[in-house]
Amino acid sequence: MKHFKFLLVFGLLVSIASCSDDDDTTPEIVNEEEVITTITVSLTPVGDSTPIVFRSQDLDGDGPNDAMVTFGTLTANTTYLGTVELLNELEDPAEDITEEVALEDDEHQMFYTPINGAESSIMVMYTDADDDGNPIGLTFSLTTGDAATGNLSVVLRHLLDKNASGVAEGDITNAGGDTDIEVSFPITIQ
Amino acid sequence: MRIVILLLFSMVSFTQIHGQCRLNLKGKVLDYHNKTVLAGASITIYGTTISVISDSGGNYEFTALCPGKIELEIAHPECNTTFLPINIEGNTELDITLEHHLELLEGVTLFGADKEPHATSVTSASVDKVVLEKYASGSLGDALKELSGVSSLTTGSTIVKPVIQGLNGSRIVLITNEVRLQDQEWGSEHAPNVDLNATDRITVVKGSGALKYGGDAIGGVVIALPKPYKQKDTLTGSTLASASSNGRGGVLTTHLEKGFANGLGIRAQATYKRFGDFRAPDYFLNNTGTEQIGFTLGGGINKFTYGGELFYSFLKNELGILRAADFGNVTDLVAAIDSPIPPLTGPFSYTIAAPRQQVTHHLVKAKGFYRFPGLGKLTAQYAFQFNDRQEFDNRRGGRNSIPVVDLELTSHQLDLDLIIDTKEKITWNIGINGYAQENFASPDTGVRRIIPDYKRLGLGAYAGMEYAISDDWNFDVGTRLDFSQIDAQKFYRTSFWEARSYNLDFGNTVVEDFGTQLLTNPVFDFVNFSLVAGLQHQLSKTMEVSFNYGLASRPPNPAELFSEGLNQSSLAFELGDLRIDSENSNKFSLNIAYRSKDDKFGLSVLPYINLVSDFIALEPTGITTTTRGSFQVFEYVQNDAQFFGVDVDLDYHFLNSWDYTSSFSYLRGTDVTRDEPVINIPPPNWTNTLAYSNPTLRNLKLALKSELHLEQTRFPDNNFTALIVENNTQTSVLVDVSTPPPAYHLLHLTSSIDLSKTPGNIVLGFGVDNILNTQYRQYLNRFRLFADELGRNFSLNLKINY
Known part of the structure; x- marks a missing residue:
């Protein structure tokens, strides 16, 4: 196909040699397809229906503007059911990237790591699995302990080694792969 | 063109009229500077198709020439073509000296096979076919590293861009087949699109001396x-x-x-x-x-x-x-x-x-x-x-x-x-x-x-x-x-x-x-x-x-x-x-x-x-x-x-x-x-x-x-x-x-x-x-x-x- 195109282009250019300066076509706009602009982590207390929402939204993608981060407060000694939604809002309508991750679940895994003081007060367990029985992390449970403040680091890795030591338990250390999302939400447990 | 044909025609008729065309012209083709013999030079009687090529000893010989004035055109791949008018009166022996190309605008140092050093004011160096063949499975950038002052910027082991005296990318002009290569040379992970195996010799001009091809070669020119x-x-x-x-x-x-x-x-x-x-x-x-x-x-x-x-x-x-x-x-x-x-x-x-x-x-x-x-x-x-x-x-x-x-x-x-x-x-x-x-x-x-x-x-x-x-x-x-x-x-x-x-x-x-x-x-x-x-x-x-x-x-x-x-x-x-x-x-x-x-x-x-x-x-x-x-x-x-x-x-x-x-x-x-x-x-x-x-x-x-x-x-x-x-x-x-x-x-x-x-x-x-x-x-x-x-x-x- 490329060769045909080349021959066509060449033939055309040779035949009209010097009179081809009037093809000022406007280029087509490209809206970034794979970018995840928005990640929403919803934590719903067991037996309740109102989720506590953590969201990071960066509508200029890799552009200079920083993401807008919203976060909530968790209650101590409570178990939450967690879900995550990934969107590309550069496209109209917004593209649901969560579906893409679910389709390629063997190549992806979410990691939820309590850090900066929250580590002893938060325990995360995966509640989903891919066809190999390895976790994906699109759904999970999060159990709080005593009151604390810190951060919840949320990471999506692509093409990682799911069989590496600790990875199935949610330890990112040996996962490898490349990072598609890395957001750190402030967390307060009271 | 018409003049050439006319000349050709008159030469042919001239030859036919004269029956005395039995004279020889022979000699050697030599380098102007060091008098080494030059093989492969073609010597033509201008305006005719009569042509000979000097042998490995630099010898050439014309036979059956007619008396009279002729002009020789002497060409050699490494030398400027020169014209030499001579008057043939009898059997003549004539050594011809040729000057190697100075490289000014072309920037090409045309080394002879004998590796004769030919410095000109623009510094350059060449890699010949024998060396290139050693790199048959490599790339242009690999082969050029044979030359002092030339290194490479690589991305892994396969993407190799030549670097001349520290500069690369758009600062190097690449000429293949006498054409300035136009590819996406700005990227440091974009290797030049040159097949080494289609090349007989590569010359690197360490500077901008090849103005014929562009004035922007801040790093150098690869030909x-x-x-x-x-x-x-x-x-x-x-x-x-x-x-x-x-x-x-x-x-x-x-x-x-x-x-x-x-x-x-x-x-x-x-x-x-x-x-x-x-x-x-x-x-x-x-x-x-x-x-x-x-x-x-x-x-x-x-x-x-x-x-x-x-x-x-x-x-x-x-x-x-x-x-x-x-x-x-x-x-x-x-x-x-x-x-x-x-x-x-x-x-x-x-x-x-x-x-x-x-x-x-x-x-x-x-x-x-x-x-x-x-x-x-x-x-x-x-x-x-x-x-x-x-x-x-x-x-x-x-x-x-x-x-x-x-x-x-x-x-x-x-x-x-x-x-x-x-x-x-x-x-x-x-x-x-x-x-x-x-x-x-x-x-x-x-x-x-x-x-x-x-x-x-x-x-x-x-x-x-x-x-x-x-x-x-x-x-x-x-x-x-x-x-x-x-x-x-x-x-x-x-x-x-x-x-x-x-x-x-x-x-x-x-x-x-x-x-x-x-x-x-x-x-x-x-x-x-x-x-x-x-x-x-x-x-x-x-x-x-x-x-x-x-x-x-x-x-x-x-x-x-x-x-x-x-x-x-x-x-x-x-x-x-x-x-x-x-x-x-x-x-x-x-x-x-x-x-x-x-x-x-x-x-x-x-x-x-x-x-x-x-x-x-x-x-x-x-x-x-x-x-x-x-x-x-x-x-x-x-x-x-x-x-x-x-x-x-x-x-x-x-x-x-x-x-x-x-x-x-x-x-x-x-x-x-x-x-x-x-x-x-x-x-x-x-x-x-x-x-x-x-x-x-x-x-x-x-x-x-x-x-x-x-x-x-x-x-x-x-x-x-x-x-x-x-x-x-x-x-x-x-x-x-x-x-x-x-x-x-x-x-x-x-x-x-x-x-x-x-x-x-x-x-x-x-x-x-x-x-x-x-x-x-x-x-x-x-x-x-x-x-x-x-x-x-x-x-x-x-x-x-x-």
């Missing part, structure tokens, strides 16, 4: 020349097969050519290359396989008064990019730097998976020349090039087969060149070049264009002369003026546009507002002036000194103006700037060459200074945070830079069959605006080769080569701190992306022997690269933070000439 077409009735060909243990692959290249006595020649050449994953001493470098298909077809007629050529070449390269170098943000970068063995290292494979590149290049050339009697040679050439670059990454949502970068670059070039070489002491060269270029970045990638759609037009005119002041003084000067325009259509993110205050300075270029993005139409005009001047002096029979000054001026390339984002396998965001202007270089170089009278010992020392004002450099400007994590940001800025260096070459022939060669390069680059070293300056290196050859023992050749690369101690500190989660706590970590790797030393072996009785007909070669399987990293490898260089490699190759 890849094919073999001239055979001009005798012959059918020849050759096939070279080479296999390597590292990469478990090889190359097959073959060519066939037919020559006709009437000056017609045709040639076809093809190459196929395939490699799997290469191996560092301790592990496989996964996804570093390559596949290359290339062929050329050409034909032409080459007479003394006129000639023409049609040429087509096709090259397709597919390259895998090291799996371990494919990652996202700073966290991944730190993990990659910290792991002694690249993560996800697996077994050998031939598969070329994402990330990978697929580049196709077409070149069509039509050329004609005519020699006007008493004036000189006029050449007109049209070239068309089409370059299609596709880069693939690991993507989500089944997009792996859709490229993330898809650029189509279409170029037309028209060159007119006139050489006035009929005067004995002065040769003039004038000409014009025009080009029109269009870059189309496909919107189907689903990724914002890294380089926008643009049109580029250029017109350049040059004039130069070289003057033989006396037997031992030569002077040359040349100048060139270039007008160029780049007319781009680029989408900017509104946030980016405003963050850089483009809305204040370039607000009038906005064509349409799409909300989060703006379509803009920046148009820039550039005028560039360049100059080269030099003096060459033969001090004695053994000493030669030349001095050259070159002023070169280069308009910014599309990346420097428009780049915005992550290039494939780059570690950082690279941002161009619409405010970038041309950079200018003033280069002074000196060449002091000594060659002993018996030709056994030679030494040349080439110190140089290159002062570049508004040197376009990438400078780290901070960290940007995205949903993907944080990334380091580099921006193109213009500072003043200075380069000082020296290249030293030495060769010594001893005990009849031994050769020792040594070359050393040192370079110091300083960004004087920021008062710090320039990044990616090759460290000092010293290469020594000991070779043995024995023509009586089936032309046995053995060579042991030692390569010493010191540690680069002068480098800019581009380290940065990043917030990384360590032991469940976000901590500031210093990311060392600046410190060059330690010094290393390598040993290589090459050998060859004739299998045929006729020398050179069937040659078997065997070689070992990195004999000691040394583990090392190179400063100028963009993947040096992640993986080692290649380990030991055994290669076997067989060449058959027919």
Whole structure:
């Protein structure tokens, strides 16, 4: 196909040699397809229906503007059911990237790591699995302990080694792969 | 043309009338300077088709000449064509001296096969076919490293860009088949689209001295020349097969050519290359396989008064990019730097998976020349090039087969060149070049264009002369003026546009507002002036000194103006700037060459200074945070830079069959605006080769080569701190992306022997690269933070000439 195109282009250019300066076509706009602009982590207390929402939204993608981060407060000694939604809002309508991750679940895994003081007060367990029985992390449970403040680091890795030591338990250390999302939400447990 | 026919006709009738045409004219063709014999010179009686070629002893002979005045036209591939009127009264013996090309504008040092040193004011060096064949399975950048002062900027082991005296990319002009190569040369992970196997000799001009091809060669010019077409009735060909243990692959290249006595020649050449994953001493470098298909077809007629050529070449390269170098943000970068063995290292494979590149290049050339009697040679050439670059990454949502970068670059070039070489002491060269270029970045990638759609037009005119002041003084000067325009259509993110205050300075270029993005139409005009001047002096029979000054001026390339984002396998965001202007270089170089009278010992020392004002450099400007994590940001800025260096070459022939060669390069680059070293300056290196050859023992050749690369101690500190989660706590970590790797030393072996009785007909070669399987990293490898260089490699190759 490329060769045909080349021959066509060449033939055309040779035949009209010097009179081809009037093809000022406007280029087509490209809206970034794979970018995840928005990640929403919803934590719903067991037996309740109102989720506590953590969201990071960066509508200029890799552009200079920083993401807008919203976060909530968790209650101590409570178990939450967690879900995550990934969107590309550069496209109209917004593209649901969560579906893409679910389709390629063997190549992806979410990691939820309590850090900066929250580590002893938060325990995360995966509640989903891919066809190999390895976790994906699109759904999970999060159990709080005593009151604390810190951060919840949320990471999506692509093409990682799911069989590496600790990875199935949610330890990112040996996962490898490349990072598609890395957001750190402030967390307060009271 | 009519005059020629008339002349021909009158000559024929003249011959018929006279019955006395039994006179002989014979003699030798000699080099003007050192009186060595010149084989292969064609001597024609002007205005006729009577022509002879000098034999290996330089002898020529005409028989059955008629008395009277004739004019001889003497041509030799390495010399200026000269005309010589003589009066034939009886049998005549006449030695003809020819002067080697001075290289002024062409910048081509046309070494004879005898390696005769021919320094001119522009310093240059060549790699010949024998050396090129050793690199049959490598690339242009690999082969050029044979020359002192030439190194390479690599991305992994397969993407190799030549670096001349510290400068690369758009600062190097690449000429293949007399056509300026137009590919996406701005990318540091874009290798030049040249098939080494279609090349007979490569000359590197260490400076801007080849004004004929452009005035913007701040680094230098690389000229890849094919073999001239055979001009005798012959059918020849050759096939070279080479296999390597590292990469478990090889190359097959073959060519066939037919020559006709009437000056017609045709040639076809093809190459196929395939490699799997290469191996560092301790592990496989996964996804570093390559596949290359290339062929050329050409034909032409080459007479003394006129000639023409049609040429087509096709090259397709597919390259895998090291799996371990494919990652996202700073966290991944730190993990990659910290792991002694690249993560996800697996077994050998031939598969070329994402990330990978697929580049196709077409070149069509039509050329004609005519020699006007008493004036000189006029050449007109049209070239068309089409370059299609596709880069693939690991993507989500089944997009792996859709490229993330898809650029189509279409170029037309028209060159007119006139050489006035009929005067004995002065040769003039004038000409014009025009080009029109269009870059189309496909919107189907689903990724914002890294380089926008643009049109580029250029017109350049040059004039130069070289003057033989006396037997031992030569002077040359040349100048060139270039007008160029780049007319781009680029989408900017509104946030980016405003963050850089483009809305204040370039607000009038906005064509349409799409909300989060703006379509803009920046148009820039550039005028560039360049100059080269030099003096060459033969001090004695053994000493030669030349001095050259070159002023070169280069308009910014599309990346420097428009780049915005992550290039494939780059570690950082690279941002161009619409405010970038041309950079200018003033280069002074000196060449002091000594060659002993018996030709056994030679030494040349080439110190140089290159002062570049508004040197376009990438400078780290901070960290940007995205949903993907944080990334380091580099921006193109213009500072003043200075380069000082020296290249030293030495060769010594001893005990009849031994050769020792040594070359050393040192370079110091300083960004004087920021008062710090320039990044990616090759460290000092010293290469020594000991070779043995024995023509009586089936032309046995053995060579042991030692390569010493010191540690680069002068480098800019581009380290940065990043917030990384360590032991469940976000901590500031210093990311060392600046410190060059330690010094290393390598040993290589090459050998060859004739299998045929006729020398050179069937040659078997065997070689070992990195004999000691040394583990090392190179400063100028963009993947040096992640993986080692290649380990030991055994290669076997067989060449058959027919």
